[in-house]
Amino acid sequence: MQHPGLTVWFTGLSGAGKTTISQQVGKSLIDRGYRVEYLDGDAVRQTLSKGLGFSKEDRDENIRRIGFVANLLTRNNVVVLVSVISPYQEIRQEMRDYIGRFWEVYVCAPLAICQERDVKGLYYKVQTGEIANFTGITAAYEPPLNAETVCYTDAETVEESVTKVLRSVLSKLAQDN
Ligand code: ADX
Numbered sequence: 001m002q003h004p005g006l007t008v009w010f011t012g013l014s015g016a017g018k019t020t021i022s023q024q025v026g027k028s029l030i031d032r033g034y035r036v037e038y039l040d041g042d043a044v045r046q047t048l049s050k051g052l053g054f055s056k057e058d059r060d061e062n063i064r065r066i067g068f069v070a071n072l073l074t075r076n077n078v079v080v081l082v083s084v085i086s087p088y089q090e091i092r093q094e095m096r097d098y099i100g101r102f103w104e105v106y107v108c109a110p111l112a113i114c115q116e117r118d119v120k121g122l123y124y125k126v127q128t129g130e131i132a133n134f135t136g137i138t139a140a141y142e143p144p145l146n147a148e149t150v151c152y153t154d155a156e157t158v159e160e161s162v163t164k165v166l167r168s169v170l171s172k173l174a175q176d177n
Contacts, residue, residue, distance in 0.1 A: 003034055004176045005074035007099045008169055010083040011092060011144060012107030013136045014122060015114035017153040017161065018083035021107060024162040025169065026081050034079050034173070039066050041084040054133040060091050067095040074101050079173070087135050089142040103172055105165055106147035111136045113154045148172075 008025070010018040019040055026036045041062075045052065048065050052058040063086055070080045086092050096102040114136065115123040126134040133139045149168045151161035 003077050003079070003173060004101065005035075005077045005079060006101045006103055006169065006173060006176075007070045007074045007080045007082060007095075008103045008105060008165070009070075009086070009092070009095065010081070010105045010107050011086045011147075013109065013111060013114045013141055014085060014134075015117045015119050016107040016109040017151070017158070018085075018107045020158055021105075021151060021153075021161050021165060022081040022083045024158065025165050026079075028162070028166050029079055029169070032170075035077060036079050036081060037073050039070060039080060039082045039084070044084070054135075054139065056088065059085075059087065063088075063091045063095060067098055070095075071099045074099055079169070085135050085141070087139065087141040089145060092144065101176075103149070103169060104144055104147040105149045105151065106144045107151050107153060107161075108143070109153045 010022050012018050022038065026038060029036050044066055049062040052062050063084065066082055066084060070082055073080045092104065096104065118124055122131060125131045126137050135141050149165050151164060153161055
């Protein structure tokens with residue numbers, strides 16, 4: 001069975017839940033017979049974007065590299081699950097225009113909640129001055145203006161967020177089949 005591809009682009013603060021949700025959405029899509037690939041910020045920054053930092057220029061470069069790969073995969077009927085902070089509206093819009101088959105998911109959680117979770121211990125390091133240019137604190141995060149799906153991870157369970165994304169993505173994929 002040939003499925004049309006789609007880039008599902010998860011954006012949000014560090015610790016908002018992008019990776020957790022995208023992994024579970026991916027598993028459910030695979031169970032339904034879709035071809036799935038993941039492009040996750042932490043993994044990409046150790047490989048494709050190794051050496052890039054967190055200035056606006058470097059983040060935009062990171063996003064363009066990810067977009068290039070996502071576009072190739074999308075053209076080949078893969079559902080690409082991209083999870084990167086991608087804090088700037090302009091470059092997200094550029095990716096939307098470039099890839100075309102683009103589904104934006106805003107993984108929204110208040111900064112205070114992300115700080116409290118501090119899954120990777122990075123917010124602590126920002127406080128102690130070990131990390132500069134940190135999104136939400138010393139660097140900007142521009143919320144999406146036209147996301148197809150919004151998950152409020154402070155108010156929803158992971159399961160609820162996953163179901164919400166999955167339903168919306170499946171209905172998009174079904175429309176185009
Ligand atoms: S993006 O801004 O270019 O989209 P990306 O998602 O690839 O960011 O990488 C973010 C990850 O890098 C975070 O989840 C965190 O683990 C790590 N990181 C290290 N330094 C920073 C920083 N200054 N700002 C944001 N994330 C950082």
